[in-house]
Amino acid sequence: MDINTIREKIPALKNCTHLNCAAVSPPFSDTISEIKNFLENRGEKANFDFFEWVEELEECRKKVAELVNASKEEIAFMLNTSQGINTVANMIDWKRGDNLITSDLEFPSNSLPWYNLRKKGVEVKKVKNVNGEIRIEDIEKAFDERTRLVALSYVQFCNGFRSDLEEISKLCREYNAFLFSDVIQGLGAARLDVKKTGIDFFSSASYKWLMGPLGVGIFYIKKDLIEEFDPPYIGWFSLKNEEDFDKPGVNKIELADSARRFETGGTSFALIMGLKKSLEILLDTGIDNIEKRVLKLSKYVMDNAENVQTPYDEKKRAGIVNIKHSNSEKIVEKLKEKKILVSARMEGIRVSTHFWNTEEDIDTLLENIQ
Secondary structure (H helix, E strand, O other), rough: OOOOHHHHHOHHHOOOOOOOOOOOOOHHHHHHEEEEEEHHHOOOOOOOOOOHHHHHHHHHHHHHHHHHOOOHHHEEEEEEEEHHHHHHHHHHHOOOEEEEEEOOOOOOOHHHHHHHHHOOOOEEEOOOOOOOEHHHHHHHOOOOEEEEEEEEEEEEOOOOOOOHHHHHHHHHOOOOOEEEEOOOOOOOOOOOOOOHOOOOOEEEOOOOOOOOOOOOOOEEOOOHHHOOOOOOOOOOOOOOOOOHHOOOOOOOOEOOHHHHHHHHOOOOHHHHHHHHHHHHHHHOOOOOOOOOOOHHHHHHHHOOOOOOOOOHHHEEEOOOOEEOOHHHHHHHHHHOOEEEEEEEEEEEEEEEOOOOOOOHHHHHHHHHHH
16 A cells, blocks of 8 residues: 555645544545536536436446445435435334434434434433443343334444444344444445445445545445335435436336435436545555554554543544543644644544554644644
8 A cells, every 4th residue: 555645646635634534534636536527528518418427326336335345236325424314214114112222422413313203202212332332232231122223323423432233233133123324434444344244224425534525425225125115205216217207297106126216316426426436546445455554543543642532442443533632622723723633522632544644644643732
């Protein structure tokens, strides 16, 4: 892995020390070019070939599937992470008295849609963290015969704790419950194998560790479940034969037998082109190589910082390390003035190291914190 060559592909690194992919990543120059090229061809050259655009979208779908060891039929594109979460929350046939399990560390995107289900009489069981970890034994205690779903982030946004989705999935099978994961803080930084973990659904966006644009969400649904669920909203792209769009007054609803049934149409093709290019670079680098380096760098942070609020065990973390500090917000602002980018979260400084970061980046940060 030639880190210097990769860093040359990221223009923002010439202007700052970026340790903030858990917030928003800097895109590759090739990603920017793909988006610009699409807009220029459409705007200046009036280049319009809709089905050529759809072919590019399908290529992007294949690359997402390759990244997570899924089939392309299991991948849908949405606007953002929240849309995928709300899709799952609203397509399950909840009965009054049903319950779901989540945690007290979740980002609002992965808590508000579930708490909103209380209007339907659904109980939300919130497992409390213990020293920043959501323990398997505590999740198991929360199950009962009315549990329909577990909703947990793959990697927690605040302190970087990584859930053991495979073990949680086994519990869900025992209780005939679904497993949903918000994977935005892990996808692109750590290996996620949907077959190995056995998760039923996930949702993510592309502007963090995937280094793609804002405005593209990724939704996964296990193939066996696709025809079990009707999407809460549909459009012409949800149809089995989406090419029927030019027929007026279509009233026959025959949904796609793939995850595309959860897409409505009007996809931002410019952004899809950008995401496809980012995925090409990440896949060429190799997700296992990326994860190995991400873990090495996050360990370097933990070995050289004090008051760390992130589990040291590499099976329980990925690229996020939280350093507890009473003046975290003020320090983050002062660091920003020096063009050192991190975030303030959970009364600490959240440092997020991607594979192209260096130990020198981390040294610069820690020296300035001191």
